[in-house]
Amino acid sequence: MGIIIYLILALWFIVSVFGQFEKSKINQFFRGVDHFSLIPSWTFFGPNPGTTDYHLLFRDQFDEDSKSNWREIKLSDGWTWYIWLWNPNKRKQKVLSDAVASLITISKKMELTGLKTTIPYLIVLNYVSHLERSPLSRQTQFMIMESQGHISDTKPQVLFLSEKHNLPDSK
Amino acid sequence: MNLIESISLISNEAIYWIGTLTYIGFGISTIEKLADFRSYSFQGVFSWQVNRTISKGYFQGPSSRFLSLLMDYPNFLVVQILLVIVCGLLLFPFDHMVRLVLLSILVIGLLIDNFRASFGNDGSDQLFSILIICLFISELFIDHSAIQKAIFIFLAAQSCLSYLTSGVVKARGKKWTSGIAVFAIFNTKTYGFKPIAIFLNRYPFVSKFLSWAVIIFELAFPIVLILPLEYALILLVIGVIFHFMNAIIMGLNSFVWAFVATYPAVIIVNTWIQAV
Numbered sequence: 001m002g003i004i005i006y007l008i009l010a011l012w013f014i015v016s017v018f019g020q021f022e023k024s025k026i027n028q029f030f031r032g033v034d035h036f037s038l039i040p041s042w043t044f045f046g047p048n049p050g051t052t053d054y055h056l057l058f059r060d061q062f063d064e065d066s067k068s069n070w071r072e073i074k075l076s077d078g079w080t081w082y083i084w085l086w087n088p089n090k091r092k093q094k095v096l097s098d099a100v101a102s103l104i105t106i107s108k109k110m111e112l113t114g115l116k117t118t119i120p121y122l123i124v125l126n127y128v129s130h131l132e133r134s135p136l137s138r139q140t141q142f143m144i145m146e147s148q149g150h151i152s153d154t155k156p157q158v159l160f161l162s163e164k165h166n167l168p169d170s171k
Numbered sequence: 172m173n174l175i176e177s178i179s180l181i182s183n184e185a186i187y188w189i190g191t192l193t194y195i196g197f198g199i200s201t202i203e204k205l206a207d208f209r210s211y212s213f214q215g216v217f218s219w220q221v222n223r224t225i226s227k228g229y230f231q232g233p234s235s236r237f238l239s240l241l242m243d244y245p246n247f248l249v250v251q252i253l254l255v256i257v258c259g260l261l262l263f264p265f266d267h268m269v270r271l272v273l274l275s276i277l278v279i280g281l282l283i284d285n286f287r288a289s290f291g292n293d294g295s296d297q298l299f300s301i302l303i304i305c306l307f308i309s310e311l312f313i314d315h316s317a318i319q320k321a322i323f324i325f326l327a328a329q330s331c332l333s334y335l336t337s338g339v340v341k342a343r344g345k346k347w348t349s350g351i352a353v354f355a356i357f358n359t360k361t362y363g364f365k366p367i368a369i370f371l372n373r374y375p376f377v378s379k380f381l382s383w384a385v386i387i388f389e390l391a392f393p394i395v396l397i398l399p400l401e402y403a404l405i406l407l408v409i410g411v412i413f414h415f416m417n418a419i420i421m422g423l424n425s426f427v428w429a430f431v432a433t434y435p436a437v438i439i440v441n442t443w444i445q446a447v
Binding site: 001002005006009012013016017020035036037038040041042043044045046047048049050051052053054075076078079083084085086087088089090091092093094095096097098099102119120122123126127130148149150151152 | 199203204206207210213214215216217218220221222224225282285286288289290291292293294296297298300301304308312315317318321322324325328329332333334336337340341343344345346347352355356358359360361362363364365368369372415418419420422423424427
């Protein structure tokens with residue numbers, strides 16, 4: 001039995017090493033079959049760390065002529081003194097940041113029609129569609145903007161604008 | 172008793188510390204999920220209805236119904252509550268069979284967690300997965316000293332790989348080598364803290380020093396295995412401070428528990444290498 005465990009651990013480590021080479025074909029093959037996320041990626045904040053903030057905004061269409069103003073959805077609650085121990089918002093913040101970053105990357109390679117069926121698009125759309133809003137809202141549209149952080153002279157820029165989507169009937 | 176003798180942990184003590192740090196860290200991380208339970212509902216960012224579309228080929232027939240039973244809201248939260256209870260119980264010295272059952276539940280829950288989340292997991296989640304599976308194997312082969320040894324080597328190797336990879340990719344990044352990376356990260360609202368960003372903007376040499384300090388620390392980490400234990404411990408203390416500062420400033424709290432949990436394995440492997 002011991003030999004099987006040694007082989008499993010050795011193979012797991014070798015695959016983990018290949019897993020650090022993001023663009024290698026072996027890595028892409030193993031990641032394709034890694035449904036339990038057991039191949040780590042240890043490239044924290046490198047080589048190019050995220051140095052901008054993404055902003056997710058949405059607006060609703062009430063009828064043909066009227067729509068709401070753009071409203072920003074807070075992706076980060078900001079710093080708290082106990083964040084070193086307790087930070088329950090980090091997951092939501094990360095999934096939205098990851099989805100938004102993926103959306104930006106995919107949108108450079110893909111037409112909007114295909115983009116609308118991708119997981120990051122669906123994550124953002126599903127979230128935005130279920131936010132509290134006016135009962136008069138019929139459709140919603142989201143926008144992703146980018147700003148340069150706390151200290152910056154640069155104005156935020158629009159990175160992505162979605163189509164309008166019908167809101168769920170229950171709203 | 173000198174320092175080396177007193178720090179030369181026996182395997183059981185090392186496994187105890189790896190386990191304790193893992194169960195506390197994973198437990199906190201799971202309670203955090205429960206605190207943000209709405210995110211796992213149909214309307215939330217972790218909606219199973221959205222995530223399941225990534226591998227819809229797997230979700231047909233009875234398997235679909237069974238998986239949905241575990242992963243749909245609110246059932247998924249019941250799995251999380253169970254994981255918190257299991258983590259709490261594993262902190263107590265139950266006998267071997269009870270621990271094995273608890274660890275089996277933890278591994279199954281962890282795999283469910285990982286299967287469900289296509290987005291949003293971070294490095295600490297990856298390391299917790301590795302640690303928990305290793306703790307399970309260790310408990311399963313509790314009397315097999317060679318397997319225990321293999322687990323320590325594997326964990327120490329993963330720990331060194333994580334720091335080395337992180338250091339290498341940073342050393343290839345212009346923002347890191349030019350020294351603006353630390354300022355630029357702390358200047359974001361996502362991972363930053365305004366007073367520190369203001370300070371680093373005023374004193375850019377501090378940002379440059381910190382950027383290079385991080386690169387050098389991460390690149391140098393694997394030598395922890397071959398350094399005399401006294402120096403290896405200094406490097407590990409720097410590691411603890413590094414992760415703790417990241418937790419305080421950037422909110423990466425789970426990383427402290429996950430990465431420090433690998434350190435007992437690093438110390439054990441170091442003492443073996445020193446003894447050769």
